[in-house]
Amino acid sequence: MVEFFTGAQPLAADETDPDRMIERIHQLDRSEVIDRVLLGYSSTWPHNHATAPFALAVSEKFAPIVAHRPGVMPPVAAARYFATLDVLARGRLAINVVVGGSDKDLRRESDDLPKAERYRRAVEYLDVVRRTWTSTEPFDHHGEYYTAEAVKITTRPVQGQVPIFMGGESDDAVDFGARHADLYMLWGEPFAGTRERIERVGAAAEAYHRKIPFSLSLRLFLGDTDDDAWAQARAVERQIAENSGRFLRSSSSDTSVGRQRALALTDEELHDDCFWTGLTKLLGGFANSQALVGTEERILDTLGTYRDLGIDAFLVTTGAEASWDPALEGFLARAKKELA
Numbered sequence: 001m002v003e004f005f006t007g008a009q010p011l012a013a014d015e016t017d018p019d020r021m022i023e024r025i026h027q028l029d030r031s032e033v034i035d036r037v038l039l040g041y042s043s044t045w046p047h048n049h050a051t052a053p054f055a056l057a058v059s060e061k062f063a064p065i066v067a068h069r070p071g072v073m074p075p076v077a078a079a080r081y082f083a084t085l086d087v088l089a090r091g092r093l094a095i096n097v098v099v100g101g102s103d104k105d106l107r108r109e110s111d112d113l114p115k116a117e118r119y120r121r122a123v124e125y126l127d128v129v130r131r132t133w134t135s136t137e138p139f140d141h142h143g144e145y146y147t148a149e150a151v152k153i154t155t156r157p158v159q160g161q162v163p164i165f166m167g168g169e170s171d172d173a174v175d176f177g178a179r180h181a182d183l184y185m186l187w188g189e190p191f192a193g194t195r196e197r198i199e200r201v202g203a204a205a206e207a208y209h210r211k212i213p214f215s216l217s218l219r220l221f222l223g224d225t226d227d228d229a230w231a232q233a234r235a236v237e238r239q240i241a242e243n244s245g246r247f248l249r250s251s252s253s254d255t256s257v258g259r260q261r262a263l264a265l266t267d268e269e270l271h272d273d274c275f276w277t278g279l280t281k282l283l284g285g286f287a288n289s290q291a292l293v294g295t296e297e298r299i300l301d302t303l304g305t306y307r308d309l310g311i312d313a314f315l316v317t318t319g320a321e322a323s324w325d326p327a328l329e330g331f332l333a334r335a336k337k338e339l340a
Contacts (some may be wrong), residue, residue, distance in 0.1 A: 002339040003035040003313035004332050005065065005215065006324040007288065010039065010055055021051070022024040022058050028057040028324060037324075038315060041067035041098055042117055043108035049081070056089050063092035069100055070125035071111045071118070076148050078125075079132035083157045091158035096185065098120065098167045101172070102256075103170035121145045126164065126180045133161050165215070169197075169257035176227040178204035179205055181212050183313070187258055188218040188290030190271035198310045215313035216306055219279065219291040220321055222331055226294050233293045235318045237278050259285040274298050288315070288322050296331050300338060307339050 008028060011020045028037055039048040039055075045192045061152035066085070068078065086093040092127045100106045106118075113121060118169075131139065138152040166177050172180045177184050184201050186194065198214055205212045219237070223229030265271065266281035274294040283289045292299045303314065316332065318325045 002307060002311075002336060004336070005036045005038060005313055005315040007032050007038040007040060007315060007317050007322060008324060009045065010286050013045075018054070021054075025055045025062060027057050027326060029062050029328070031324075031329060032334060033329055035313070036063045036065050036094060038065040038096060039067060041069055043097075043105050053085060053088060056085075056092075061092075062092070064089065065094040065096050067096040067098050069098055069106075069109075069111075070122040071106075071113070072109060074148070075125045075128035075146055076132055076151050076153075077127065079129040080155070082162050083127075083133060083153060083155050086157040086159060086162050087155055089158075092209070093157075093159075094163040094165055094183075097126065097164055097180070099176070105135050115170075116172055119170075119176050122176055123179060130161060130180075133157055134269045137154075146316055153305065167258070169261050173257075174201055174204050177201060178208050178210065181205075183215055184212045185215045185217065185315070186311075187262060187288070188216060188275070188292075189261075189265065190275050191309065193261075193265075194306060194311070195309050202310075212312055213312035215315055216311045217288045217290070217315040218317075219288065219318050220299060220318050220328060220331075221276075221291055221293045222296060222299060222318075224295065224326070226298065229293045229295060233276060233278065234289065237282060239320045240251075240279065241280055262286075262290065265290070272302065274302055288317060296334070299331075303335060304339055 008024065010025060013020070014022065028034060039052050041048055046068050052066045055062050055064060073081070082095060099115070099122050109283065124145050128141050128146060128148065132153055133156060136150070140149045141148045141151065163182040164180050165183040165185055167187070168174065168177065168179045178201065186197055189197065194216065201212060221229050221233040223232060260279050262285040266277045269278055270276055274292050276291045276293045279291060280286070281291040292302055316326060316328065317323055
């Protein structure tokens, strides 16, 4: 069955009252269609290592995808943290490993490795994390980036290993994902690009004797008519344009292949039937700015085509903040039935 994820920043910028965060978590917890919630990572955001366990404590079904940067903590410490969190989550945890596209953002946390080296380090990092989760005997590790001795933990993940989600467009990202990803997360692209990405990553995974499912990230603008949907999309476009400093956008220092690929799509505003790049251009290629605009029938048909291409899950948001809106609940319930 197709799964639906969404994204959330449980604690808003400068927010000091957790009551509103609790309301947002309860709203997501009540959803019958959202399977997982991505808690993103940035060196300037509230730390998801704090918000994730808090959200779990005040919810019943909330299933977080906790974004995590290799290098923020040593791999054995990370393995122990996420094993403990998976127990507290009753096995509902997943990890989104993000190597990072903005050098500026990484340097804020004292990480100055070049990107190619960050991927080499990440491979070693996850090798150690997975071995820590699964080894029945203490072990030593002496690698290029990490050294650890007599490694063992007493609390292991409920799931055996916590699922690793990741994405990325570069050759290094594809190879990293082929080795370690349990789900490969794609930014929204038109059908042709999505097909190409699935085939490329799938072939790389086969070389490691693995098969990887895929997710696709999209903002949805739904209307009773196409005109209504476009009115909503244009209103959000104006809102962002008139308050540009308020909304997250990609930094010019972000040299990631994914950002360049996203920006290349903005030469045309509309692709396929209803794939819209207006917000992608406005936000400088920012992740999850690609959108579908139209009626339920039009968007459902588009999601069905992506499903046929090999997409197993969709990370859906809406609005200027790229957030969850309960108004999507009914449509996604229908989509779950028809896209199964």
